[in-house]
Amino acid sequence: MTQEESRRLLQELSEKKKSGGLKTKDRLAIPPQEIPEQDPTARRRNVGEVALGYTEEQARLEAMRCLQCKNAPCIEGCPVRIRIRDFVGAIAEGDYRKALDIIEENSLLPAVCGRVCPQEVQCQEKCTVGLSLKDVSKAVSIGRLERFVADWRGEAILASRCQGTACVAGEVQGQDALATLPAVAPATGMKVAIxxxxPGGIVAAADTRRAGHEVTVFEAFHKPGGVMVYGIPEFRLPKAIVKREIETLRKMGVKIVTNFIVGRTRTIEQLMKEDGFDAVYIGVGAGLPSFMNVEGESLVGVYSANEYLTRANLMRAYDFGVGADTPIARSKRVAVVGGGNVAMDSARTAVRLGA
Incomplete structure (x- = not known):
């Protein structure tokens, strides 16, 4: 469907909704909106994001596919119980600010979760539209809609601050109505170490800070973000988005300490008994890779996915020495053992590195 076709269909459905409302058959007849993507021949040579995001017309059309079920089974499929029906309904009406407010009642990471959460086995698996059409791939694209409103805010903030002049996202200054921070309760006097x-640490830090506690996040790497910066490739989750979420934490008053290995730099006992922390939340992730213990695992050129992706993502190995902190040898033939999400990230990264 072309942009002009989307625009005409949106206008037609909007007029029909005003005159008598959209019936279930009308909503089910709306075609699922495919998200624009980089052309495969172009994206294999760059690390830019593959999925480019919905246009406004596409987002509203996709949102109109929602049946607005009274029992909203999609909410049961969401780990943090976002009011999905309501935020999708707000998008259908063009009220993106309201949609974002609804999401952020339960989640402060819509730009991240909208991109990398496995919605197809969570909220979208429960979607009545997909069940009615007997095809879960035709469920309402809840994740893409979540991403849309998060990106809409980022683009709107940038546009309002730049005011037509040249500027770079992430470097503009100031606050506006779209950049409001989550409310923080009065100070409790309690100190919490994260x-x-x-993702787990960031969410815990945000929720704990919103409750009024003093929060410090300790990160072993030199950059905060955890798996979002070292494990998930740029082409799936741009690092500028992670940086924006980290900056939101800092503006809320959360202190972030990098190059700090809890257990070596300071023990948990020292944090609590000597540094005055009342509680410690441990959110270090899966961490160590799994090996098969077969012959040849220690040969040069054999990497765990953790190391390979960390070199490529956090250490910018894709710059091949220009801006790379830790390089990877150029390889024309790469074998990936495994077929899960991490294996696919590794294979797609290898292609972009010249394999």
Whole structure:
């Protein structure tokens, strides 16, 4: 469907909704909106994001596919119980600010979760549209809609601050109505240490800070973000988005300490008895890779996915020495053992590194 076709269909459905409302058959007849992507021949030579995001017309059309079920089974499929029906309904009406507010009642990472959460086995698996059409791939694209409103805010903030002049996302200054921070309760006097700055650590830090506690996040690497910066490739989750979420934490008053290995730099006992922390949340992730214990695992050129992706993502090995902190040897033939998400990230990274 072209952009002009999307625009015409949106106008037609909007008029029908005003005159008598959309019936279930009308909503089920709306074609699923495919997200624009980089052309495969182009993206194999760069690390830019593959999925480019919905246009406004596509987002509203996709949201109109939602049946607005009274029991909203999609919410049961969401680990953090976002009011999915309501935020999707707000997008259908074009009220993106309201949609974002609804999401952030339960999640402060819509730009991240909208990109990397496995919605197809969570909220979208429960979607009545997919069940009605007997095809889960035709469920309402909840994750893409979540991403849309998060990206809409980022783009709107940038546009309002730049005011037509040249500027770079992440470097503009100031605050506006779209960049409001989560409310923080009055100080409790309690100190909480968060070990690890991955998704779990960031969410724990945000929720704990919102409750009024003093929060410090300790990260072993030199950059915060955990698996979002060392494990998930740029082409799936741009690092500028992770940086934006980290900056939100800092503006909320969360202190972030990098190059700090809890257990070596300081023990948990020292943090609590000597440094005055009342509680410690351990969110260090899966951590160590699994090996098969077969002959040849220690040969030069054999990597765990953890090391390979960390070199490529966090250490920018794709720059091949220009800006890379830790390089990877150029390889024309690469074998990936495994077929899960991490294996696919490794294979796609290898292609971009010249394999």
């Amino acid at each position: 070990v690890g700055s991955g």
